[in-house]
Amino acid sequence: MSHPVLVVLFFLIQATALFAEEPKVEVFAAAPYDRHIIYQALVFFWVGIIGLIIIITMKLREIKRIQNMGIDKEEKDAPFLD
Secondary structure, three states: OOHHHHHHHHHHHHHHHHHHOOOOOOOOOOOHHHHHHHHHHHHHHHHHHHHHHHHHHHHHHHHHHHHHHOOOOOOOOOOOOO
């Protein structure tokens, strides 16, 4: 092959690589104030998730305690409160 054909082929390969490159998009805002709001929202989100997990474990422990005490079972000779 001649030298100009190799140069054109090289430029075509480089051009296809430019189309395959991902665009550079900023994930977080550039302003410090906006970045602070994003981090604050993330903190609130994770605190809420951890809080929900704690509440669920407390409720599950309470259910287990009630089941161990046998309070959830009905007594057959219990009087009616009419």
